[in-house]
Amino acid sequence: MNDAMPLGPGAEFDAIRRLLERWGPLAAGIGDDAAVLRPPRGDLMVVSVDSSIEGRHFEAGWLSAREIGYRAVAAALSDLAAMAARPLGVLIALGVPGQWRAQLDELADGIGEAVGTARTHILGGNLSGAGELSISTTVVGSAYAPLARNGAKPGDRVYVTGRLGAPGWVVERLRAGEPPGAHRERFARPTPRLAEARWAADGGASAAIDISDGLGADARHVAAASGVSLDLDGARIPCVDGVSVEIAVRSGEEYELLLAAPRPLDCVEFEARFGIPLTEIGRVGTGTAGTVRISGVAAANVGGWNHFSS
Amino acid sequence: MNDAMPLGPGAEFDAIRRLLERWGPLAAGIGDDAAVLRPPRGDLMVVSVDSSIEGRHFEAGWLSAREIGYRAVAAALSDLAAMAARPLGVLIALGVPGQWRAQLDELADGIGEAVGTARTHILGGNLSGAGELSISTTVVGSAYAPLARNGAKPGDRVYVTGRLGAPGWVVERLRAGEPPGAHRERFARPTPRLAEARWAADGGASAAIDISDGLGADARHVAAASGVSLDLDGARIPCVDGVSVEIAVRSGEEYELLLAAPRPLDCVEFEARFGIPLTEIGRVGTGTAGTVRISGVAAANVGGWNHFSS
Numbered sequence: 001m002n003d004a005m006p007l008g009p010g011a012e013f014d015a016i017r018r019l020l021e022r023w024g025p026l027a028a029g030i031g032d033d034a035a036v037l038r039p040p041r042g043d044l045m046v047v048s049v050d051s052s053i054e055g056r057h058f059e060a061g062w063l064s065a066r067e068i069g070y071r072a073v074a075a076a077l078s079d080l081a082a083m084a085a086r087p088l089g090v091l092i093a094l095g096v097p098g099q100w101r102a103q104l105d106e107l108a109d110g111i112g113e114a115v116g117t118a119r120t121h122i123l124g125g126n127l128s129g130a131g132e133l134s135i136s137t138t139v140v141g142s143a144y145a146p147l148a149r150n151g152a153k154p155g156d157r158v159y160v161t162g163r164l165g166a167p168g169w170v171v172e173r174l175r176a177g178e179p180p181g182a183h184r185e186r187f188a189r190p191t192p193r194l195a196e197a198r199w200a201a202d203g204g205a206s207a208a209i210d211i212s213d214g215l216g217a218d219a220r221h222v223a224a225a226s227g228v229s230l231d232l233d234g235a236r237i238p239c240v241d242g243v244s245v246e247i248a249v250r251s252g253e254e255y256e257l258l259l260a261a262p263r264p265l266d267c268v269e270f271e272a273r274f275g276i277p278l279t280e281i282g283r284v285g286t287g288t289a290g291t292v293r294i295s296g297v298a299a300a301n302v303g304g305w306n307h308f309s310s
Numbered sequence: 311m312n313d314a315m316p317l318g319p320g321a322e323f324d325a326i327r328r329l330l331e332r333w334g335p336l337a338a339g340i341g342d343d344a345a346v347l348r349p350p351r352g353d354l355m356v357v358s359v360d361s362s363i364e365g366r367h368f369e370a371g372w373l374s375a376r377e378i379g380y381r382a383v384a385a386a387l388s389d390l391a392a393m394a395a396r397p398l399g400v401l402i403a404l405g406v407p408g409q410w411r412a413q414l415d416e417l418a419d420g421i422g423e424a425v426g427t428a429r430t431h432i433l434g435g436n437l438s439g440a441g442e443l444s445i446s447t448t449v450v451g452s453a454y455a456p457l458a459r460n461g462a463k464p465g466d467r468v469y470v471t472g473r474l475g476a477p478g479w480v481v482e483r484l485r486a487g488e489p490p491g492a493h494r495e496r497f498a499r500p501t502p503r504l505a506e507a508r509w510a511a512d513g514g515a516s517a518a519i520d521i522s523d524g525l526g527a528d529a530r531h532v533a534a535a536s537g538v539s540l541d542l543d544g545a546r547i548p549c550v551d552g553v554s555v556e557i558a559v560r561s562g563e564e565y566e567l568l569l570a571a572p573r574p575l576d577c578v579e580f581e582a583r584f585g586i587p588l589t590e591i592g593r594v595g596t597g598t599a600g601t602v603r604i605s606g607v608a609a610a611n612v613g614g615w616n617h618f619s620s
Contacts, residue, residue, distance in 0.1 A: 033392035034358035039349040048344035049401040051436045082343035091359040093446040136403040136446040
């Protein structure tokens with residue numbers, strides 16, 4: 001709560017005040033029934049919601065409370081990157097069990113870090129008790145011409161940002177009870193590729209998706225939405241050190257971008273500007289709509305990351 | 311998923327397809343990483359998020375799955391009413407435990423009913439497994455001049471829409487193991503006062519809040535945010551039949567509106583137009599900022615509805 005808008009008393013409001021103290025100016029202006037924002041003139045609005053639930057999207061023992069908060073918001077912001085939108089702010093609905101309340105400050109700090117890194121703001125939220133920790137993040141952004149997943153055309157080149165495989169490799173090790181190893185940081189602190197996406201859109205990209213279900217599965221989403229096939233070269237897919245392409249194409253929650261573009265994107269300029277590679281990995285084709293072929297990877301190994309488990 | 315934007319395969323997408331089938335044209339256009347909408351020219355955007363969690367905001371045995379879905383979305387839309395905003399759409403983050411999956415259609419129908427009644431759309435969402443049923447609804451709206459809770463000025467008249475007390479009375483009976491009685495429908499199917507709020511804003515209202523924490527508590531939020539006191543006349547507070555003013559002022563989740571206005575609002579025209587009363591119940595004063603006095607109700611009985619329990 002900022003000074004301009006004091007709240008009434010009560011335990012719920014005390015906890016909200018604590019969050020707002022941690023967030024400081026990142027959350028300036030909260031306190032009414034809804035947040036008000038002025039859309040940039042001429043832009044379209046872009047909105048999305050993403051949930052992170054204990055035991056579904058993360059295991060409490062794998063990440064610190066700060067990382068859990070950071071990751072939930074970074075993942076949601078990644079959906080704005082997929083649309084080449086500029087963030088205007090986020091809304092956070094927190095369900096916090098009693099045993100998590102002592103870590104509310106840490107959670108808040110992680111949320112604040114993701115928001116601050118993206119140079120955006122916390123517009124509002126909701127705080128409630130719950131049986132399991134859950135963070136639902138709504139992202140609000142804008143773009144003059146949003147990129148969508150349905151714009152890929154036969155002949156387009158297909159690109160991927162960064163290097164894949166770290167989350168899949170780390171989760172596999174953690175599930176086996178092993179230490180997470182060298183790629184833990186890439187898993188725990190993904191970066192939404194917001195500026196990278198706008199660069200690609202300005203450079204004429206025709207379609208984009210963020211890799212949340214795994215490269216193979218997300219490539220299929222693009223192929224299905226665009227009514228095209230994708231032919232990818234397994235040998236060109238950039239993997240983090242020591243991780244096979246089979247793991248990399250199934251690794252979800254990467255939050256790298258898969259892009260299509262009718263004209264070549266300047267991969268050298270991209271890497272100089274953003275410090276990560278941009279790699280051409282294949283072409284859009286005219287095969288059966290929704291199909292993805294990755295040379296060197298068996299079709300059965302192209303599948304995705306399933307969050308919807310009982 | 312509409313025809314223009316088919317999705318890939320998988321259990322999560324099958325469940326999403328089922329939801330989208332139930333929603334039909336209410337959800338047209340879903341399927342990208344984020345939804346795109348054009349803000350009405352000159353309007354400000356108004357956004358808010360509200361959560362409804364099993365065992366916190368409702369008990370499964372008290373409401374049908376359809377009512378749970380309806381109520382979650384109606385409650386969220388009520389925050390747009392509080393700002394006198396016109397809804398542009400909602401995003402729904404659903405956490406669905408295994409034992410609730412058989413009722414997903416019913417839940418979807420309730421959500422769809424609330425969305426349809428407000429003449430708005432489902433812009434997007436998120437579906438996940440969870441240990442308890444949770445519905446986080448983000449509402450997106452717009453207004454040329456949103457109403458806020460901080461605009462009340464000394465001398466303003468204070469109004470309330472509808473008649474209060476039904477949810478408090480019903481919940482008290484349900485908690486005691488009694489049948490919910492005559493006011494169950496008002497509890498199970500609240501109506502967000504969207505058109506009523508815009509009418510009041512057009513008529514010069516200076517502040518608004520929706521009654522979610524109880525009239526007494528929400529009056530305090532307005533008083534605190536506006537830096538004023540509120541003096542209400544307990545005898546004028548409109549209660550549903552057979553419910554005392556003590557219950558009515560503490561009854562939360564009413565989703566009626568508390569309004570302040572410098573000039574009289576036309577209560578006769580209001581009732582003719584909307585079929586519910588608009589009642590002048592007091593005045594804004596110059597007492598200690600944030601204080602609310604209700605004549606005939608002891609100060610200790612003005613308190614609120616606390617959703618944040620372990």
